[in-house]
Amino acid sequence: MSEQKLLIGAHAPFWHTGDSITKKNLNLIIAALPAAIYGIWMYGMPALRVLTLSVGCAMLWELIMNLIMKRPISIGDASAAFIGLVFGMMLPATAPFWIILVGTFIAIVVGKQIYGGIGCNPFNPVLVAMAMLLLSWKDVIDFNAALVNYDFGFNMFYPLSAVKSFGASAVSNYNLHSLFMGKQAGGIGAVFGIGLLIGGVYLILRGYIKWEISLSFLLGIYITAYLFHIHNPEKYAIPLFHIVTGYTLLGAFFLAPEDSSSPVNLIPKIIYGAGAGVLIVLIRNIGAFVDGTVFAILIMNVANPMFDKIRPKVL
Amino acid sequence: MFKRPFFKLIKPRFRYASLKDEVSVTEISLPDKAILLLEKSEVRPSELQGYIGKRIKTGQIINLRETDLVSPVTGVVLKISQYTGYLNVSYYALHIQIEEDEIEAPSEDYIPYSLPGIKNLKLLFGFNPPINHAIVMAVDTDLLVTTNQVCFKNRLDHIKNGISFITQRAKIGNISFVLFPELIKYAEELECKYHILKSIYPNSLPKLIVKDILKKHIPAGKEPEDMGVAFLSSEAVANMGVFYRGEWSFDKFITFIDKDYSITHIKARIGTPIHHILSQLGIEIEQGDRIIFGGPMRGKTIYSLDTPIDYETDAIFIQDSSEIISYSDTHCINCGECIKVCPVNVPVNMLVRLLENGLFEEAAKQYGLLSCIECGLCSYVCIARIPVFQYIMLGKYELSKMGE
Numbered sequence: 001m002s003e004q005k006l007l008i009g010a011h012a013p014f015w016h017t018g019d020s021i022t023k024k025n026l027n028l029i030i031a032a033l034p035a036a037i038y039g040i041w042m043y044g045m046p047a048l049r050v051l052t053l054s055v056g057c058a059m060l061w062e063l064i065m066n067l068i069m070k071r072p073i074s075i076g077d078a079s080a081a082f083i084g085l086v087f088g089m090m091l092p093a094t095a096p097f098w099i100i101l102v103g104t105f106i107a108i109v110v111g112k113q114i115y116g117g118i119g120c121n122p123f124n125p126v127l128v129a130m131a132m133l134l135l136s137w138k139d140v141i142d143f144n145a146a147l148v149n150y151d152f153g154f155n156m157f158y159p160l161s162a163v164k165s166f167g168a169s170a171v172s173n174y175n176l177h178s179l180f181m182g183k184q185a186g187g188i189g190a191v192f193g194i195g196l197l198i199g200g201v202y203l204i205l206r207g208y209i210k211w212e213i214s215l216s217f218l219l220g221i222y223i224t225a226y227l228f229h230i231h232n233p234e235k236y237a238i239p240l241f242h243i244v245t246g247y248t249l250l251g252a253f254f255l256a257p258e259d260s261s262s263p264v265n266l267i268p269k270i271i272y273g274a275g276a277g278v279l280i281v282l283i284r285n286i287g288a289f290v291d292g293t294v295f296a297i298l299i300m301n302v303a304n305p306m307f308d309k310i311r312p313k314v315l
Numbered sequence: 316m317f318k319r320p321f322f323k324l325i326k327p328r329f330r331y332a333s334l335k336d337e338v339s340v341t342e343i344s345l346p347d348k349a350i351l352l353l354e355k356s357e358v359r360p361s362e363l364q365g366y367i368g369k370r371i372k373t374g375q376i377i378n379l380r381e382t383d384l385v386s387p388v389t390g391v392v393l394k395i396s397q398y399t400g401y402l403n404v405s406y407y408a409l410h411i412q413i414e415e416d417e418i419e420a421p422s423e424d425y426i427p428y429s430l431p432g433i434k435n436l437k438l439l440f441g442f443n444p445p446i447n448h449a450i451v452m453a454v455d456t457d458l459l460v461t462t463n464q465v466c467f468k469n470r471l472d473h474i475k476n477g478i479s480f481i482t483q484r485a486k487i488g489n490i491s492f493v494l495f496p497e498l499i500k501y502a503e504e505l506e507c508k509y510h511i512l513k514s515i516y517p518n519s520l521p522k523l524i525v526k527d528i529l530k531k532h533i534p535a536g537k538e539p540e541d542m543g544v545a546f547l548s549s550e551a552v553a554n555m556g557v558f559y560r561g562e563w564s565f566d567k568f569i570t571f572i573d574k575d576y577s578i579t580h581i582k583a584r585i586g587t588p589i590h591h592i593l594s595q596l597g598i599e600i601e602q603g604d605r606i607i608f609g610g611p612m613r614g615k616t617i618y619s620l621d622t623p624i625d626y627e628t629d630a631i632f633i634q635d636s637s638e639i640i641s642y643s644d645t646h647c648i649n650c651g652e653c654i655k656v657c658p659v660n661v662p663v664n665m666l667v668r669l670l671e672n673g674l675f676e677e678a679a680k681q682y683g684l685l686s687c688i689e690c691g692l693c694s695y696v697c698i699a700r701i702p703v704f705q706y707i708m709l710g711k712y713e714l715s716k717m718g719e
Contacts, residue, residue, distance in 0.1 A: 007606055008639075009616040011705040013691035014607060014632070016640040017319035017327070019698045021648060077645075119646035119699065207323030210651060264651030264664050308665075314683035315526065315533065315659040 021118065025078035027208050029085055031199035032254060036089055038195050039188030042152065043093035047188045051088040053100050058084025061108035071117065079118050083107050086254050087126045089189025090247060092146035099140050103129040123301045124258040130294045143185045154183040159245040160290045163237045168229070171237050179244045190250045193243075200253030209257040212266060213273040217252045218243065220277020228285050236285050247293035248280070255293070261301040268307035276300040326656045327696065329516035329612075331455065332578075333497050334464045340568065340580045343595050345413050349388045349586035350623040352398060355405040357381035363407060366392045371411070374419035374563045382428045385421075387565035387585040390414045398622075401615045402712050408623075411586070421563060426484070429626045430558060431567040431585060432466070432551030439485040439545060446545040448529075449487045453494040453502070453549045454512055454519040457610025460570045460630040465580055466550040467494070468501055474549060475505065476556030484559070487545075493524060516612065517658055517690035521546045526659075536685035548629075570630040572610075573598060583624050589631065590620040603636030612691040642694075642702040653693035653703060659686055663693045663703060670706040675713045684710050 040047045062080035066073045075081070087107055091100070110132075111125030112118070133141055140146065143158040150156060155173055162170035174184070182192035190196075204211040225239035242248060247255070256262065256276055263272050276296045283292025317329065353363070358379050370391050371377065377384040390411040398406040421427070430436055439446055451474075453467035467474065481487050492502055492509040502509040510528045512518050518527070521539050524546075525531050531542060539546060550568055557564040571579040571592070583592055589606060593599075600606065600620070607614035608628050653663035661683045669678040678684040687707050694704040 007600070007616070007618050007620070008603060009618045010605065010639075011616075011702065011708065012607075012609070012614055013612045013695050013704060014605065014614065014616075014634055014639075015317060015611045015695055016700065017317075017696055017698075018640065019319050019696075021645060021699055024650075024698055116646065119648035205322050205324060259651075260649045262649070264649060264654045265662075269651075311662055312660040314661055315522070315535070315686040315688075 021077045021079065024208050025082045027206060028082050028203065028254070029078065031203045031208075032082070032085055032089065032189065034195035034199055035189040035192040035250070036085065038182050038192035039089065039093070042182070042191075043150070043188065047093040050091055050093060050095050050100060050188060051085065053097060054088030054091070054104055055081050055084035057101055057104040058087065058108050061105055062113065065109055065113040069113065074117060077118060079112075080108055083112070083125050086189075086250070087129055089250065090126070090130055090187040092141070092143050092186075093150075093188050094146045095140060099133065099137060103133055106132050119260045121260050122304075123298055124255055124261050126258075127255060127294050127298050127301070131298055134289070134294060143187075147185050150185075152183070154178060156185045158185045158290070159241070160284060163241070164284070164290050167235045168233060168237045171241050174241075176240055176244060179241075184245065186245070187247065187250070190247050193249050196249040196253060200249070203253060209253060210262060210264075210269055211257075212269040213257040213262055214252045216270045216273030217256050217277045218248075220274035221248060221281055222277075224278045224281040225285075228281060242281060242284065246284070246291040251276070251280070251293040251297060256297050256300075261304060263304050263308040265308060265311045267310050268304075271307050271310075272300050272304060275303070326652075327692075329458055331495065331514045331516060331519065332459050332461050333495055333514060334461055334468060335497070338461075338465050338469065338580050340465070340469070340582050341596075342566075343581050343583040343587060343592055345388070345416075345584055346587050346591035347413055348393070348588070349390065349411045349413055349584070350588055350621060351384065351386070351388075351409040351411065351586050352400075352406040352623060352625060353379070353382075353384060353409065355397075355407060358407055360395070360407065363395050363409065366409070367394060368392065370414070372417045372419045373565070374421060376425070376427075385427045385429075385563070386411075387563075388413055389417045398619075402708070418563065420561060421558065427558070430551055430554040431565060431626055432548045432554055434626045436551075436555075438540060439481065439487060442540060442545075444541065444543050446485075446487055446540065447543045448489040448491070449481050449485075449545050449547055450521075450524065451490065451492045451547050451549055451552050452519065453492050453498055455570075455610075455629065456517075456519050456521075457613045457630065458516055459572050459576070459578070459632065460610045461578070461580070462568050462570045462629040463549045464495070464498060465570075466548070466553050466568055467492075467498060470549075470553040470556075471501060471504060473553035473556035476559045477552035477554070478505075478507065478556075480555040480559040481547075481552070492549075493519070493528070517688065517692065520688050520690060522688045523658060535679070535683060550629075567624050567626070567628060569624065569628060571596065572630060572632040574604070574633050574635040585626060586623045588621045588623050589617065592624075592631070593620070598633065600633070601636065603639070605634040605636075605639065607632040607634060612695070613689065640700070642705075643700040645699040645701065647701060648699050650698050652696040652698060656692045656696050658690060658692070659683075659688055661687055661693075667701060667703050667706055670710045673713075675710045676717070678710055679714055684714070687711075 058080045059075045107125040107129035111128035112121045115121045180193040203209040222239045225242040228236035279296035280292040371386045373389045375386045390413040393410040396408045398408045455463045495514045554564045566582045666682040691704045
């Protein structure tokens with residue numbers, strides 16, 4: 001209308017929570033740290049080597065893919081770092097360097113970038129990598145073989161292998177309380193139950209993960225394991241044993257609620273979480289694998305778009 | 316700005332601004348030059364050309380093709396320019412050199428097209444389907460804004476006359492008020508029917524009122540008017556009351572929200588350019604600031620300091636450049652915040668994927684694009700900073716273009 005200086009225009013709303021993907025991922029990393037630090041404290045340098053290499057490689061693959069695909073550099077959003085960290089936390093401290101290199105490649109490139117990067121992955125990238133390792137290099141992930149040279153003064157036989165081979169009687173060799181406090185063999189960052197729980201509660205309170213998924217996931221495991229246990233107490237372990245061993249707690253708070261591969265509506269979230277929990281116990285108790293977390297969540301990832309069709313009526 | 320709290324178990328809950336103390340209204344003097352906006356679709360340029368150089372009086376009726384313009388000021392028409400507003404609506408802008416007011420009283424049976432607070436008063440007369448329920452909003456539809464509450468509290472006498480106008484002239488018998496609990500005593504003074512609204516955003520949006528209070532279902536893409544319900548601001552009703560007594564009222568009440576969120580209630584003549592208000596209040600605008608007509612969730616930015624106060628400019632919100640958060644082009648990460656916050660259960664996460672790719676028809680058919688009530692909360696909470704509300708409005712705009 002006149003020659004005056006023009007103002008900056010924009011569309012409503014003019015407020016924002018101030019939240020961002022970077023902040024969210026940094027919080028996820030912070031929440032994962034207690035468990036990771038416990039692993040480093042327990043295994044020392046080898047564990048630190050695995051975690052740093054894993055985070056570094058994941059970020060490097062992301063950067064390389066950004067450059068190849070001519071996309072904006074996205075390592076700043078800390079998503080690759082988080083994937084690297086969680087992947088490292090699932091490995092034994094003795095994991096060779098090449099398995100980390102290959103694993104992070106699968107996670108970042110196959111699991112995430114080829115679908116278009118953050119938000120586009122239909123599966124949890126960490127679990128894609130872990131599934132590949134479990135199928136291709138089973139021995140490397142076998143905690144009994146990997147941690148044979150470590151002795152911390154507690155039972156170093158991988159608890160889930162013990163119940164798989166010897167039935168529920170093996171549970172008596174373990175103390176549930178010390179299992180929860182991290183006195184067990186397993187992944188670097190997967191054994192410290194209390195640390196994972198604190199991290200998970202922190203994330204739930206801060207609203208960074210879908211708490212419905214975590215809760216229904218744990219309930220799904222508990223109830224299914226309980227049913228197995230009352231059906232045959234000799235053969236199947238008590239439900240709490242399933243909660244504190246293997247990747248359960250890592251899965252509940254850091255793997256299953258991964259944003260893009262999990263549903264957003266209330267009922268689908270509950271079905272998804274509970275379904276993953278049920279599948280884990282099925283795989284552990286009657287399936288071929290020692291721990292079912294990886295495949296159970298992956299299967300639910302596949303079904304996720306179908307679940308999310310269940311949604312409330314608009315207006 | 317309301318930032319995310321450290322702990323966030325429940326979805327954000329915004330309370331509307333409420334009036335606790337008595338409010339004093341600052342009167343803005345008449346500017347030297349006023350600007351009147353006329354929608355291009357309602358006017359032929361030739362009709363307007365004839366007025367250049369002529370003097371028009373306050374209250375003088377200028378007959379146009381689709382509408383009438385009742386001049387809110389007295390003065391000489393200097394020139395006609397063009398202006399483009401929100402959603403690509405084009406206007407002619409009539410520049411008027413202001414002189415001292417000379418008032419032409421309204422004739423008995425005349426109904427003006429607009430009054431301060433309501434752009435289209437003809438809605439109450441012969442709209443199809445006929446309006447049978449008038450809801451008077453003593454609440455405001457955006458955060459921080461209290462214009463309608465102030466008008467309700469301070470202009471009860473005018474509102475009483477306004478009710479007579481609606482019942483006598485528009486022949487609408489069913490009138491009810493919508494208000495927050497703080498204002499009940501004023502409603503009781505009016506002896507009218509009223510509904511109490513919980514003071515939580517976005518409860519006061521018309522479609523939600525129809526759904527929650529009238530318990531009626533609005534089909535997607537329909538407006539409350541299509542169901543015979545008209546929403547009138549309390550300011551509009553007060554001005555109808557003034558008009559019913561045989562006078563004009565061309566002053567618009569405005570909530571002025573400064574950069575530091577201090578609030579001034581002002582009263583300015585329709586057509587007053589924004590720069591005049593800023594200079595009267597002694598407010599400096601700097602490079603990069605935003606001037607928003609309306610509140611923080613649903614307002615519209617203006618791009619020129621010449622933009623005039625219009626009939627429905629309830630608030631002016633000045634946002635400091637340091638408070639501006641820019642949007643990004645990241646993908647939706649499916650975190651589900653928008654789903655939690657949407658008051659009408661629109662599957663925003665799916666909707667935005669379609670809208671980003673221009674699939675507007677499918678978005679309307681499958682994912683409730685046209686059911687959106689335009690509260691803006693999805694953009695507010697979006698962690699990926701996707702301009703969700705913008706995409707939704709773009710989708711609605713494109714669909715309306717396709718329909719033409």
